Amino acid sequence: MRNKSDMDTLSDIFFDIYKKAQISGQIYQVEDFKSKNILFFNGEYSYIHIFQGSNFNVQCDELKMNEELNDGEVLVIPSRVKHSIEIIDNKKSDFSVITCIFQLQGAYGSMIAEGLPKYILVPINPIGKVAEWVPMTVAAIKLELGNPTLGSQVMISSIIDLLLVWSIRFWLSKATEMHKSWILALSNPSLSRAIFLMHTKPAQNWTVEVLAKETHQSKSKFSKNFNELVGTSPINYLKNWRMKLAVKYLTESNNTVSQVAELVGYSSQAAFTRAFVQTFGCSPKKFLEHSINK
Template identity: 30%
Template sequence: MDPLEDVLALLETRSQLSASLEAGGRWAVRFDGPAGVKFNAVRRGHCVLEAESRPDPIFLAPGDCYLLTRPQRFVLRSDPPGPEVDAGTVFRGARNGVAHTGTGQDVLLIGGRFTFEAPGQELLLDGLPPVIHVPAGTAHAETVEWALTVIEHELSKKPVASTLVAEHLAVVMLIHVLRLHLASEPHMVSGWLAGLADPAVAAALTSLHADPARAWTVADLAHAGAVSRSTLAARFKESVGQGPLEYLTHWRIQLAAQKLRKSSETISSIAHSTGYGSESAISTAFKRVIGVSPSAYRKHHRMTDSV
């Protein structure tokens, strides 16, 4: 099993594409903090990103893309900038899927956002920096560029099922951006994502995800990573921020939460399928991690879904 694939699937990752943005001359567009993970990619021209989480602007060139992994206000602008205008005003005037600002057509950006329907998105987002910038031409960025090129083609030419194709490709792009970031900036990642950069910890994480119901011991996981028990415990804690068995508890609870939301399985059945011997055992662990009992959690989400 692949931990990153598991988490993205658990969170029911989806993309929603917005209108493209075309700009020219001196311009600046101000955006409120978006929900989910915002992305933009520069397909033509140059512009500047100013995000409230970063002290310095990011200069964007053709082929560059970025992710905003936290809700934060940001500005896209020319260099030098023009007067700021509100993004809502600009995008309400979009025609044929393209919004315009400034004068001319020097710059073209495509973008959208990724949303996560399941609770527990902190599994993914808390380990990432607030802004991820992927410059064009960097090592292994070719697949991101390919995905962006096809997305742009789907949005501009609009063949049959173009929106569906573009949105699926955006999720592919997200995965490749995360891969690139893990490979090129491992020091900028924390939590279980950081553990994927350590071969021994990655082996332990893969083992846990392959069989979360197993009664794992730290010694078992150390054997999978070909290191000693003490070495794995120290390296796992240093990179992931919690011990292997603590991580296993949290992962089991996220799997149980998904079953409570999506299935009609009994709590006893869910307990056994996620490594707990009884309904009382999972209830204790679930309440410690989530803050409510499994039955209260299921009732809340059924009421929410019916609204």
């Protein structure tokens, strides 16, 4: 069980990255299953499904998911994957699935997506009670959909944002160390310090030795802890973050390749280009040309 201090540290760093991700959501559909028994989703978006009034089966081959969802439960699928929802009991009345979609784009959105599990299921509790925030979320969504007025889309986007944060908080409260993630690693004070430094000062010449010293650990202990909780080495994590920022700087600014290399911590354009090719399979210039011609 994580203590309050650990959770506060996790919350501060996570929120800083989350708000920069500029996540936006909207209602995709409200399906009452009167004309069909099954829905198919092609994986264009990240999804939040809210299940109302009946039992449903959700399947996704890519995630090896075959879950039965009940009235009041919520399913968040951050990854863009094909999946289906089939109603199990269509003899009940007044049942539906509210589907919201959201975008996880850019350097910060991509980091959020990588830190989350394949899916988050917010179930009813053992005595059949739904999470307290689900009914008021559904009520707010239905109110905006039923009486659209000035600012309704902004309200719905904010409600979906809250729904996503509540779901992530639920996952964080229940997650075990079996799941490797930079988000969960934030609850470790030493690792959260290292992750904070890499995210806020990507241009600095970070090495495992320097990061270990910053976190008051030996080099071997720091590397071991980082690998065990995050699922990759500190240097690979740093490279991944730098490459995400590099794409942001290349596509959203007028910086030259040489300037971007310096911004993300590479002492030479050649070293930066090698790392970029290893990550994306093409040079920064080719990547930029392709993004412009899209």
